[in-house]
Amino acid sequence: MTIVAALYHFAPVPDPESIRGPLETVCTRNGVKGTLLLAGEGINGTIAGDRAGIDAVIAHVRALPGFDGLTWKEAEAETPPFARMKVRVKREIVTMGRPVDAARPGTHVPPAEWNALISSPDVAVIDTRNDYEVAIGSFDGAIDPGTASFRDFPAWWEANGYRFANKRIAMFCTGGIRCEKSTAFLREQGVEDVYHLQGGILKYLEEIPEAESLWNGGCFVFDERVSVGHGLKATGHTLCRACRRPLTDADRADPVYEEGVQCPRCVDEYGPEDRARFRERQRQVDLAAARGARHIGAGQDG
Numbered sequence: 106m107t108i109v110a111a112l113y114h115f116a117p118v119p120d121p122e123s124i125r126g127p128l129e130t131v132c133t134r135n136g137v138k139g140t141l142l143l144a145g146e147g148i149n150g151t152i153a154g155d156r157a158g159i160d161a162v163i164a165h166v167r168a169l170p171g172f173d174g175l176t177w178k179e180a181e182a183e184t185p186p187f188a189r190m191k192v193r194v195k196r197e198i199v200t201m202g203r204p205v206d207a208a209r210p211g212t213h214v215p216p217a218e219w220n221a222l223i224s225s226p227d228v229a230v231i232d233t234r235n236d237y238e239v240a241i242g243s244f245d246g247a248i249d250p251g252t253a254s255f256r257d258f259p260a261w262w263e264a265n266g267y268r269f270a271n272k273r274i275a276m277f278c279t280g281g282i283r284c285e286k287s288t289a290f291l292r293e294q295g296v297e298d299v300y301h302l303q304g305g306i307l308k309y310l311e312e313i314p315e316a317e318s319l320w321n322g323g324c325f326v327f328d329e330r331v332s333v334g335h336g337l338k339a340t341g342h343t344l345c346r347a348c349r350r351p352l353t354d355a356d357r358a359d360p361v362y363e364e365g366v367q368c369p370r371c372v373d374e375y376g377p378e379d380r381a382r383f384r385e386r387q388r389q390v391d392l393a394a395a396r397g398a399r400h401i402g403a404g405q406d407g
Contacts, residue, residue: 107182108159109328111307113149113198113282115207116171121145121194124169128162129192135161138187139328142198146207148172149198149282151328153186178280178307180337186329201286202256211276211288211299216309219302220319222275223247229272233258233287234279234325237350237370241332241342242322244277255283259290266294273298279324281305310335325351347371347383365390 118124121143128141132152137159139152152162159179167175214222223230223244230247232239239249250261274296278284284301291299302309306324313320315335323332323340331351332342342351346364348371356362359369365387366380375383 107153107185108156109151109153109180109182109186109330110159110163110177111151111179111280111326112163112166112175112177113147113280113285114166114172114175115147115198115285116169118143118145118147118169118171125192125194128165129190131165132158132162132190132192137162138185138190140187140191140193142193142195144195144198147198148175151187151326152190153182153328178304178311180307180311180333182328182330184329199282199286200254200256201259201290203259205286205289205293207285207289209289209292210285211274211292211301213303214275214300215303216312219275219277219309220313220317222300223319225273227271227273228275229269230275230277232278233276233283238279238325241340241351241353242320242324242334245319245321247277255287258287262291262294266296273300275300275302277302277306277309279305279326280307307333307337311337323351345371346387347375347379 125143135154135158137152137154139150141148141150141152148166152159163175163177167173222228223246230244232243232247232249233255235255236249236251236253243249250258252258252261274291276284276287276299281301281304284305288299288301306320310320310324310333318335323334323342325332330339331344332340334340342353343357344350345352345368347367350368350370352368356369361372362368366383367375
């Protein structure tokens with residue numbers, strides 16, 4: 106059984122490049138695969154491996170200055186969800202596109218208290234995820250900003266914040282990291298009564314029984330499981346290898362769908378050269394599968 110660990114932590118990192126190499130070495134030596142992002146504001150990512158490997162990587166990160174308070178969420182996968190290990194230095198560990206003091210986020214609300222909060226009539230519930238994530242699942246009554254990227258959220262709020270005058274704001278995202286920034290952003294905009302789901306949707310789905318849940322559908326995750334539901338069990342969605350959006354059975358049955366090349370959502374988004382590249386990648390994936398191997402491109406962006 107493979108352990109999948111999702112983690113993030115905000116702490117100052119004066120020189121992210123200096124810790125990138127040693128961190129990547131610890132991961133590869135212990136057979137851990139996935140993606141970790143480093144920036145001056147902290148670390149974010151998802152990794153997978155056996156128990157000993159995950160423990161070794163977590164111990165290494167927690168030993169870094171300022172990271173002793175790192176927390177993470179774990180799930181199990183029948184097969185390894187990643188093909189390789191990547192440790193990258195970025196400008197932000199979650200891209201909002203403008204400076205935000207993530208050390209001053211909204212009030213964390215544990216999953217056990219979330220239902221009561223979002224059921225209150227004076228609370229507006231906002232989903233901070235991208236439109237393709239919201240499309241396959243969300244909380245009852247949640248507002249979808251319709252943003253294609255998290256960096257679009259500040260502009261959406263600046264155009265729509267007036268709608269929520271005299272309301273408390275409850276926000277949620279996949280694992281909690283986007284809400285650290287979005288709630289901090291709202292506080293900078295003068296909104297004090299702002300809350301976010303501690304541990305994100307994943308923690309809620311792990312802890313709250315389905316019979317008591319206010320969640321509907323699947324939660325998109327950025328690995329080969331594609332989406333999970335209650336108990337963090339895979340929901341059966343697959344991934345379009347062209348646009349990286351989740352696909353339903355209906356999407357795959359659409360006449361325009363071509364595995365590895367296009368889906369109903371991206372059929373008009375790419376040109377002939379891109380499609381030719383996608384088809385060649387899919388051909389290599391199919392050849393590898395016929396040999397009983399896994400082509401590394403099967404799990405990566407195009």
